[in-house]
Amino acid sequence: MKPSLAKGTRDFTAEEVSRRKYIINILQKNFELFGFQPLETPSFENLSTLTGKYGEEGDRLIFKIMNSSINEAKDEKKSQMLTDFQRALDKPFNSENLTDKALRYDLTVPFARFVAMNHGKLTFPYKRYQIQPVWRADRPQKGRFREFYQCDADVVGSESLFQEVDLVQLYLKSFADLKVPVTIHLNNRKILSGLAEYAGITDKLIDFTVALDKLDKIGKEGVVKELLEREISQESINKLDFLFTQSDDALENLLQLKEKFIGNEVGTKGVEELEFVLTKSISLGVDIQNLVFDITLARGLDYYTGAIFEVKADEVQMGSIGGGGRYDNLTEVFGVKNIPGIGISFGLDRIYLVVEELGLFPEEATSKVEYLFANFGGEETLEALKLIMQLREKGISAELYPENAKIGKQFTYAEKKGIKNLVFLGEEELKNGTVTFKDLAAGEQKTVSLEEFLGN
Structure with a gap:
């Protein structure tokens, strides 16, 4: 049988692993820098x-895990569980017999579960970062995988809008360190709720936001078609037509929206919150060109209650490379109330593709062996290993070619592996106390x- 990868997954070579670590190290440094x-x-x-x-x-994209107890069940129950499993293969099917566990879809909900379980031990505001893989049963395409890493930073236990301002700073500093020019798109869930009230479709808020969030993928016509399919009237859609003709001035768009929301309490609150984040960020020196009020941004997740973020690379067509928002009610589903939260995520895999496409990985982002010692056999080999040990003690990477092969073969190995220097420690060098190496x-x-070779 020919080996193959599961769709939406990848192997990572040494170069790719090193480059991913380069991105992760920058993000981790900034996470800790921000507390x-x-x-x-x-x-x-x-x-x-x-x-x-x-x-x-x-929910449809959650990877469910077959209940391991199927193998331990008695014959009659096992037969029923296997029948359930076959039905699940034919069409979507939920059964407690079949599955009661699933691979995590993101890092936010597990984080909320952790906070709910440990809130009595935590110091609030509690700020955590998390860099781990997540899984989604999505259709694989460029920049979209079924297994991928998220790099999250969340704050729980604070309603202060300065948390939103700080997260804008975290995004901009991190991407500046990666030398990736970005634009942060912002909206507020309360604005979306206000729009639903304005259009008379409050009972269709989720349908409205799910369709609106697809604007950049299916365009205005596609969104309108989906709204109609979700039983939102043409009259309501007409009232929302201004959403598709926004100007480039974020503050001007907010001002116009404020006028439409007169008497609309939730919508007005959303405008005020977003205005605070924008004006305070600008006061801290953020270029207004890096911030876009995107009134159609919904992000399609039910748990957001306030600010919504989405980050896009300016020079590469890649979709969002980061996103997040405020979720003041998330821990309530786990029985713990009054713990407001806000968080953002960096999409490691998409960021990698952007940095690669822009040619921004520095040479040091790829881990390479500094010295390969040629193998001459005999006493020279043991002396080479002694010298290699001394280099490693100094934190310098070095290895010995394992066989006493022709020197041409050893040269080829060094070149293919990208080793910087080939070292010759032969009979002449040992006699003279010298080392010969080729860059x-x-x-x-x-x-x-x-002594000079070892830097003594």
Whole structure:
């Protein structure tokens, strides 16, 4: 049988792993710089923990795990469980017999579960960052995978809008460190609720936001068609037509919206909150060109209650490379009230593709061996290993070619592996207390004393 990868998954080569670590190290440094502490949670959760938190479409993308007890069940029950399993293969089917666990869909809901379980031990506001893989049964395409990493930063226990301002700063500093020019798109869930009230479709809020969130994928006509399919009247759609003709001035768009929301309490509150975030960010030196009030931004997740963020690379067509928002009610589903929260996520895999496409990975982002010692056999080999040990003690990467092969073969190995220097420690060098090494990139060869080589 020919080996293959599961759709939506990837292997990572040494170069790719090193480059991913380069991105992660920058994000981790900034998370800690902004006061966040690390957390890790299990790769799978109880199914009940995850379902009902991501909306109808999100729930369909959760990877469910077949209940392991199927192998331990008695014959009659096992037969029924296997029947359930076959039905699940034919069409979507939920059965407690079949599955009660699932791979995590994101890091936010497991984080909320952790906070609910440990709120009596935590110091609030509690700031955590988390860098772990998540899984979604999505259709694979460029920049979209079924297994991918998220890099999240969340704050719970504070309603202050300065948290939103700080997260804008975190986004901009992190992408500046990666040298990736970005624009942060912002909206507020209260504005979307206000729009639903304005159009007389409050009972269709979720249908409205799910369709609106697809604007950049299916365009105005596609959104209108979906709204009609979700039984939203043409009259209501006509009232919302201004959504598709926004200007480039975020504050001007907010001012116009404020006029439409006169007497609309929830919508007005959303405008005021977003205005605060924008004006305070600008006061801190953020270029208004880096911030866009995107009135159609919904992000399609039911748990957002306030600010919504989405980050897009300016010079690469990649969709969002980061996103998040405020979720003041999330822990309530776990029986713990009054713990407001807000968080953002960095999409590691998409960021990688952007940095790669823009050619922004520095040479040091790829881990390479500094020295390969040629193998001459005999006493020279043991002396080479002694020298390699001394280099490693100094934190310098070095290895010995394992076989006493022709020197041409050893050269080829070094070049293919991207090793910087080939070292010759032969009979002559041992007699003279010297080391000869060749810089394979420059093509220059030097013989130096052992002390000079070791930097003593």
